[in-house]
Amino acid sequence: MTWELNRRSLLKTGAALAGAAAVGAAAGRAAMAAGKLEIFSWWTSGGEAAALKALTDSYAAKFPGTELINAAVAGGGGTNAQSVLQARLAGGNPPDSWQGNSGTAFFDQYVGPGFVDDITSLYKSEGWEDKVPPAVLDLIRKDGKYYAVHVGAHRCNEVWYNKKLLQKHDIDIGETLSWDQFFAAAEKLKNAGVNALSLGDNGIWANARIFENTFTGLLGYEQTQKLWTGELSFDSPELKEAMKLHLKVLEFVNSDHSALSWDQAVGKVIDGSSAFNMHGDWAYGEFRKANAKDGEDFGWVSHPGTDDIFIIVTDCFTSPKGAPNPQEAINWLKTVGSADTQLAFSLNKGSVSPRLDVDKTKLPPYLQWSYDKFAKNKFVGSSVNGEQVPAAFVQAHFDALTTFVVNKNVDRFAAALAEAQQAISNG
Amino acid sequence: MSLAIEAAEPATRTREGMLERLSPVLLISPVIVTTLVFVYVFIVLTVLISLSTWSPVNLAGGFASPLMKNYSALFSNGRFQADLRNTVVFTSIFLFGSVGLGLALALLVDRQIRGRGIFRAIFLFPYALSFIVTGVAWRWLFNPESGVNVLFDALGINTLLSHVGVGPLKPAWLTDPTVWPPLNEKLAAIFPSAAALQFDIGVPLALIGVAIAASWQLSGFAMATFLAGLATIPDHIREAAKIDNASGWTYFRKITWPMLAPFTVVNLVILGHVSLKIFDLVFAMSGPGPGFATDVPGIFVFEMTFRALRYGLGAAGSVVMLLMVAIVIIPYLIRNARENH
Numbered sequence A: 001m002t003w004e005l006n007r008r009s010l011l012k013t014g015a016a017l018a019g020a021a022a023v024g025a026a027a028g029r030a031a032m033a034a035g036k037l038e039i040f041s042w043w044t045s046g047g048e049a050a051a052l053k054a055l056t057d058s059y060a061a062k063f064p065g066t067e068l069i070n071a072a073v074a075g076g077g078g079t080n081a082q083s084v085l086q087a088r089l090a091g092g093n094p095p096d097s098w099q100g101n102s103g104t105a106f107f108d109q110y111v112g113p114g115f116v117d118d119i120t121s122l123y124k125s126e127g128w129e130d131k132v133p134p135a136v137l138d139l140i141r142k143d144g145k146y147y148a149v150h151v152g153a154h155r156c157n158e159v160w161y162n163k164k165l166l167q168k169h170d171i172d173i174g175e176t177l178s179w180d181q182f183f184a185a186a187e188k189l190k191n192a193g194v195n196a197l198s199l200g201d202n203g204i205w206a207n208a209r210i211f212e213n214t215f216t217g218l219l220g221y222e223q224t225q226k227l228w229t230g231e232l233s234f235d236s237p238e239l240k241e242a243m244k245l246h247l248k249v250l251e252f253v254n255s256d257h258s259a260l261s262w263d264q265a266v267g268k269v270i271d272g273s274s275a276f277n278m279h280g281d282w283a284y285g286e287f288r289k290a291n292a293k294d295g296e297d298f299g300w301v302s303h304p305g306t307d308d309i310f311i312i313v314t315d316c317f318t319s320p321k322g323a324p325n326p327q328e329a330i331n332w333l334k335t336v337g338s339a340d341t342q343l344a345f346s347l348n349k350g351s352v353s354p355r356l357d358v359d360k361t362k363l364p365p366y367l368q369w370s371y372d373k374f375a376k377n378k379f380v381g382s383s384v385n386g387e388q389v390p391a392a393f394v395q396a397h398f399d400a401l402t403t404f405v406v407n408k409n410v411d412r413f414a415a416a417l418a419e420a421q422q423a424i425s426n427g
Numbered sequence B: 001m002s003l004a005i006e007a008a009e010p011a012t013r014t015r016e017g018m019l020e021r022l023s024p025v026l027l028i029s030p031v032i033v034t035t036l037v038f039v040y041v042f043i044v045l046t047v048l049i050s051l052s053t054w055s056p057v058n059l060a061g062g063f064a065s066p067l068m069k070n071y072s073a074l075f076s077n078g079r080f081q082a083d084l085r086n087t088v089v090f091t092s093i094f095l096f097g098s099v100g101l102g103l104a105l106a107l108l109v110d111r112q113i114r115g116r117g118i119f120r121a122i123f124l125f126p127y128a129l130s131f132i133v134t135g136v137a138w139r140w141l142f143n144p145e146s147g148v149n150v151l152f153d154a155l156g157i158n159t160l161l162s163h164v165g166v167g168p169l170k171p172a173w174l175t176d177p178t179v180w181p182p183l184n185e186k187l188a189a190i191f192p193s194a195a196a197l198q199f200d201i202g203v204p205l206a207l208i209g210v211a212i213a214a215s216w217q218l219s220g221f222a223m224a225t226f227l228a229g230l231a232t233i234p235d236h237i238r239e240a241a242k243i244d245n246a247s248g249w250t251y252f253r254k255i256t257w258p259m260l261a262p263f264t265v266v267n268l269v270i271l272g273h274v275s276l277k278i279f280d281l282v283f284a285m286s287g288p289g290p291g292f293a294t295d296v297p298g299i300f301v302f303e304m305t306f307r308a309l310r311y312g313l314g315a316a317g318s319v320v321m322l323l324m325v326a327i328v329i330i331p332y333l334i335r336n337a338r339e340n341h
Helices: A007-032 A046-062 A076-090 A104-111 A120-126 A163-168 A179-191 A205-229 A237-250 A262-270 A283-289 A326-336 A339-349 A365-376 A391-407 A410-426 B015-050 B069-075 B078-110 B116-128 B131-141 B148-154 B157-164 B184-190 B192-196 B205-231 B235-243 B248-276 B280-285 B297-307 B311-340
Strands: A002-005 A036-041 A067-072 A097-101 A149-155 A158-162 A195-198 A274-279 A298-302 A309-317 A378-381 B002-005
Touching: A036 A046, A036 A076, A036 A326, A046 A067, A046 A283, A046 A326, A046 A339, A076 A097, A076 A104, A076 B297, A097 A104, A097 A326, A104 A391, A120 A326, A149 A326, A149 A339, A149 A365, A158 A163, A158 A262, A158 A283, A163 A298, A179 A195, A179 A274, A195 A262, A205 A237, A205 A274, A205 A309, A205 A378, A205 A391, A237 A391, A237 A410, A262 A274, A262 A283, A283 A339, A298 A365, A309 A326, A326 A339, A391 A410, A391 B078, A391 B297, B015 B311, B069 B078, B069 B311, B078 B116, B078 B205, B078 B248, B078 B297, B116 B205, B131 B205, B131 B280, B148 B157, B184 B192, B205 B248, B205 B280, B235 B248, B248 B311, B280 B297, B297 B311
Parallel strands: A002 B002, A036 A067, A036 A097, A195 A274, A309 A378
Antiparallel strands: A097 A309, A149 A309, A158 A274, A158 A298
16 A cells, blocks of 8 residues: 655645635634524523523524524533633633522622623613512622523522321421421431431532531521621531531431432432432422422421521523623523513422512412512522632532541531631632 | 655755745644644643632732742642542552553453454453543442442342351442541651641542542553563564473563563553543542542642632642653653654
8 A cells, every 4th residue: 555645735635624614614603693592501400401491482482583502511500510601701702691690609700800791771671670689689789780680599498308208107297397306207217227318419519508508597597697797707616516417417318428419319309218308499390300299299398497598599691791692692681581481490490580570379389388488588698509608618618528528527627617718808 | 555755856946845845844833833832831821820819700810929829728738638649549559450450451362362353352442432431330330329239239249248247248439438547546646747637648448449440441551552562572582482491470470571561661651641630530430529539639620720710729739730740751751762862
C-alpha cells in the first residue's frame, strides 16, 4: 500500500474545509434569529420534566411558532447545572432564560456581576407586585427592582410517610409531629425490622436538608434569622443540641444512604421498604408520578417544630443580559408568571404558586395544605439552596457535614460552621 | 508500506516556492497556537488566579495578601488533606492492580492458545469505554443492597459462613466510611501534634472499590503495552533459554521481567498520571463519598471552583495537581529525550 501525501492538495483541502465551516457557521446564526427560545434548567427527573413541560406547553399555546430548546442539565439540586450556567454566562453565551433558586446566592452570582436584566417594568405591567407576599418578593427584589419571576415555592420542611405501612404497625400521625413521637415510632419500626427513615445523600445536600429542618425547628423563626445576621453563632449550645439531635435521627436511616439519590430514597417510602422520608416537597412530584394517593397511600406532616415555618426554596426564571432572543424571553416570563400556567406547573412540580390568587380548589390535597401554609407561615429562606447565604457557605456547610456524619464530632462541626459563618460577614 | 512525500524542490522565488517553504509552518501553526493558548496560557492564568482573590462574585479581586493565602487555606483544609491521602492510597492500589493484572493477561494471551485474538480484544475492550459509563456500572455493582452482595447470597457463600459461625459476607463497599487501620490515636501518642490532623490516616475502605473499577478498566491498556514488550524479546533468547532448560518461573524472572522493564516503566508513568488526575470515574461512581472516603483533588477543585465559586482555592488545588503530575512525567520525558539523542 502506498500513501501519496501531496502537500499542495492537503493545503487546498484544508482551505476548502475552512470555507465550508465558515458558511456553516453563518447559516447557523441565520437560523437562530427565526423565533427561538432556549430554556435552561436542571429539571430532568420525572416530576420535574413534566413540570417544565407544563410551562413550555402553556408558552406554545400562547405564543405559537417559536421553537423551544430545552437546555436541561441533569443533577439533583442543580449543582451541575449551576456550573454549566456559570461558565456560559462568564463566556457571554447566555440562554434566553434560565431557571434558578432565588435569594442571596442569586444576587451574588447573577445580579451582582450584571448577568440579568432588571424586569421591574414587567412586574408593573402584569400587576405581579400585589399578588405575591412581600417576604417572597424580597428573594428577587433589591432596592425596589425585580430581577426574576417566581414560578413556584417549595416548602422544604416535610416529613413524608407510607400511610399503609404505619397503619400496619399501629402508628398514627396527627396534624403535627413531635420528636418524641417520631423516635417512638422509629424505635417501634426498627424493632419490627422495618427501615424507619429513608435517606439518599449521595449528594450530601439531602442530608443537609434534614439538618436545616431540624435546627430551624429547634430554634424557631426569630432565632433562625439571627444565624444569618451573625447574632447567633453555629458554635452555640442551641446549635450543638441540634447537631446531637441530627446524629440521633441518622441512626434510623438505611445503610446504603450514601449510595442513593434523593428520589431513590423517596421511592423507598413509595414501595413500602421505608416508613419515613424527611425532604422538601419536590418529593411530592415523585409520589404523584408513582400514582400514589394523597392521604391514602402516603401522608405528610411538618418537620418537628416547624409547623408555623415555611422553609422556602423558590424556582424562578430570568431575562439574561445579552440573550439572543429578548422578546421571546419576555413572552416566556409573562407566561410563567401567569396564574393559570403556575397552576399547571404546581400540579407536577410539587410546589405551590407564589401568587395568592390561584384557584385552590383545583389543587390536590397536599398542595392545598401547602398553599394554606404558604398563606399563613413565616418564611425562612433555605440555606441549603443558598436562599440566605452565599455559595461559599453552602459548600463549606456541605463539606463540614460530610465529615460530621462520619466522625460524629459535634465540636468540630460547630467550629467549622462557625468559621464559614464568620466568612460571610467578612465578605 | 512506503511513504512517498514529494521531495522538497530547491527554493525558488516563485509563489509556488514560497508556499512550499511556508507550508510546514502553516500546517503546524494551528497546533502550536492552540497548544500555547489552551495549555500554557491557561496554566499561567490558573497560577495567577491561585494567587488572587478574584472570582465571578468578586470581579474586583486582586492579588491575595499574603500572596500564598489560597495555598495555606488549601493545605489546612481537612478535605484536601483527606484528598491527598486518597491520592496516595488510590494510586498505590490502582497501579499495583492494573499493572499486575495487565502483565498477567499479557502473559496469558501471548501464549499460543486458541482464540487469543478474541481474548486480546475482550481484555482491551474496557479501555475503550468512557470512565462515566464504567463508573455508573460499577456503582450499581457495588451497591451494598443490590450489587455483588446479592451474588454472595445466591452462591450460598453466606449460608456456608453462617454454618461455620461467621457473620455474612456483606461489605458496604462504596458506602463504608471506615479508614483502616485506625492510626491517628497511636500516632498522636508518639507525636502530640498529630492530634491536630483533620483527617484519618490509613486506607479508606470505600476507595478500594473505586480502585478495583479503575484497575479493571485500565488493565487492558497495560496488557497491550506488555504484549508489545513481549514481542520485542528476540527468538534466539527464547530458544537459548529453552535449550538451557529454564523452567517457566526462572524464564519469567531471568528473561521476561528484566526485558519488560522499560514497558513496566511506561505503564507506571502513564497510568500513574491518569491516577493522579482522576476525576470522571470517581465522580460517576461515588462522588466525594462518605466522610470524603473517595474524594480526590479533581473533585475538590471542581466543587470549590464551580460550586463554591472560590476560584482562588480551586486554582491552587489545580496547581498542586499539576505539580504532582509533573513530578511523575517530567523525569520520564527527560529520559526519553536523552535516549533520542
